[in-house]
Amino acid sequence: MVLPRAAKTQRRTRIQEEKEERILEAALEVFATNGFRGSTIDQIADVAGMSKPNLLYYFRTKEAMHRALIERVLDTWLDPLRAFDAEGNPVTEIRSYIRRKLEMSRDFPRESRLFANEILQGAPHIEDELVGPLKQLVDEKAQVIRAWAKAGKIAKCDPYHLIFSIWATTQHYADFDVQVRAVLGEDLAGEGRFEDAARFLEQLFLHGLTPQGG
Amino acid sequence: MVLPRAAKTQRRTRIQEEKEERILEAALEVFATNGFRGSTIDQIADVAGMSKPNLLYYFRTKEAMHRALIERVLDTWLDPLRAFDAEGNPVTEIRSYIRRKLEMSRDFPRESRLFANEILQGAPHIEDELVGPLKQLVDEKAQVIRAWAKAGKIAKCDPYHLIFSIWATTQHYADFDVQVRAVLGEDLAGEGRFEDAARFLEQLFLHGLTPQGG
DNA sequence: TGATAATTTGACCGGTTGGTAAACATTATG
DNA sequence: CATAATGTTTACCAACCGGTCAAATTATCA
Structure with a gap:
């Protein structure tokens, strides 16, 4: 045969x-x-x-x-977002979502770049996944975030753009790795850059740049 | 001839x-x-x-x-960062940098994707530009930011990761446009998404997600 | 206008690329 | 061990791709 x-x-x-x-x-x-x-x-x-x-x-x-x-990669790729828990403490949940996404950029940069390439070029092979399962999952989590904001547990903000900004900032360290290394230079571009990034992003998302926030 | x-x-x-x-x-x-x-x-x-x-x-x-x-595009692409003024008001400067970068994502998405493609694939054709002129420019602006932080005008934070996060969040709307549209859906994905993004990012970078920040 | 330079095109070339056909080798199984 | 199913390889093909060439066409200007 x-x-x-x-x-x-x-x-x-x-x-x-x-x-x-x-x-x-x-x-x-x-x-x-x-x-x-x-x-x-x-x-x-x-x-x-x-x-x-x-x-x-x-x-x-x-x-x-x-x-x-x-198909094989998409599932595990969305795991951190799925782990987002409506019952948990909002600040903790957001913080650990950021941390998990950053860890994925560190540990699975190829997976991140695979999707980045695909989406960048118009997602010709996965558009169905985007408008289907992905949108559904994001919609669901956006509702959670909106509820938290309404309850005054976090600031009022657009949940979709919040999620986008978490994706963008964390995946940046995988997708634009070459640029990050080039700009940081040899001395700063060691593996410590992920801890620096984590520290910075935590501060950014929790307090922004207003003085005395950290 | x-x-x-x-x-x-x-x-x-x-x-x-x-x-x-x-x-x-x-x-x-x-x-x-x-x-x-x-x-x-x-x-x-x-x-x-x-x-x-x-x-x-x-x-x-x-x-x-x-x-x-x-060569033709890189120059204008870095204009917003060059416009970053050490003498200006820190909060104003950062805010207008974000706004300008977001406008570039809206008005010149192809330029953004050109670089994104290039960097994503290891920057084989522009690595010299990255470790040379780009790094130099970023170093310079990072010093400015560091000085602001030291003077207590903005929160103490890693200036490089701040710049990265501004790049990431703003360029996301050009580079990952298909995904953004898919997730927002037809009703939310109109041109208004850039204003929503601007509002969100301003809040994020100035106050983070702490309640009552906006 | 005519000569000269600048521009445009169709035909072509060698190498690459996605994919096939068929022969050959290996493995599972009665 | 026979033999059928599974797995692997060699040789190959047609389409594509980056690039060349010479001839044809068009613009420039004395």
């Missing part, structure tokens, strides 16, 4: 499991740094240490590879 | 002026939405309404096109 994947068999082979894993890992590396159009199957094959036709045996097209990767 | 551009002539022809303008405008459109590798000369030629060899008559390579574009 020439047909790939579980077309006939019910369960996935051990080899399938392993190889698809290796391919998606390689695809993440390549897509994240080159974007979809800028990436080639050969590059991914190289990184994965496999031949190009072998890759295409597991994923019939480049698009299929990309789709599978996005 | 077959040699392009002002190789022999001193002044640039009117035609040269016009065509190079048209090409760079088209290049901005294409590079901003596809990144360097993802863009083709044919695409740019299409948008410019010229033939491919004609484009290559004015810019010998795709790289030359990209370089010329970046």
Whole structure:
């Protein structure tokens, strides 16, 4: 039989499991740094240490590879937002959301860049995810934030733009890493920059720049 | 003569002026939405309404096109930061810097995406600009901010991360426009979103989320 | 106007890219 | 161990891509 994947068999082979894993890992590396159009199957094959036709045996097209990767990553990517707890203390929740997002930028920068590339180029492959599940999740959390503001537990503000600004400030350290390093210079650009960022962002979101706020 | 551009002539022809303008405008459109590798000369030629060899008559390579574009755009892109005035009122300065950056995201989203694409993919073509002129400018302004903090005019904070967070939050509305629109939905995603963003960011940077701050 | 330079185009080239076909190798299973 | 299913590779193709070339066209100006 020439047909790939579980077309006939019910369960996935051990080899399938392993190889698809290796391919998606390689695809993440390549897509994240080159974007979809800028990436080639050969590059991914190289990184994965496999031949190009072998890759295409597991994923019939480049698009299929990309789709599978996005699906797999999107879920965990939204975990921090899902963890946002309506019952918790507002300040604590926001603070730990920022911290978690920043940790993700530090620990999973490739995933961040994968999405950044995709969205930057008009989200041609994930627009459905954006207007569907993502919007729904954000709407839900925006309601929570609005309730907190109404109850006077945090300042009155637009919850959507609050979420945007948390995304922007935290993902910046993954997506614009090269620029951050360049500007900070060799001495400041060590791993300590994430702790500095965390400290700064906490102050910013809790007190802003008004003196004596920290 | 077959040699392009002002190789022999001193002044640039009117035609040269016009065509190079048209090409760079088209290049901005294409590079901003596809990144360097993802863009083709044919695409740019299409948008410019010229033939491919004609484009290559004015810019010998795709790289030359990209370089010329970046050089032209980088300068005006940094204008808002340059306008940052050490003598001015700190709060006013920061507030108008944010406003100006947000206006640039609204009025020149393609320029923002051009840089975002470039930096996201490791800044292979502009790294020198980053560690050189950009770092120098930021260092200079960081000193100004630090002085303000020391004088107690604004809260003590890391000036670099402050600048990063202003960049991140404002450019987000250009770079991640598709996502912003998707999340806000049709009713909220009108042009008013920039005013909402401005209001939110002003509050954020001046007072944070502490109640009664606005 | 005519000569000369500047501009534009169609045909083309070598290398790359996404993807296929088929032969070959390996593994699972009766 | 036979044999069918699964996995891998080599060779290949057509489309695309960056770039060249020479010929044709248009603008400039003495």
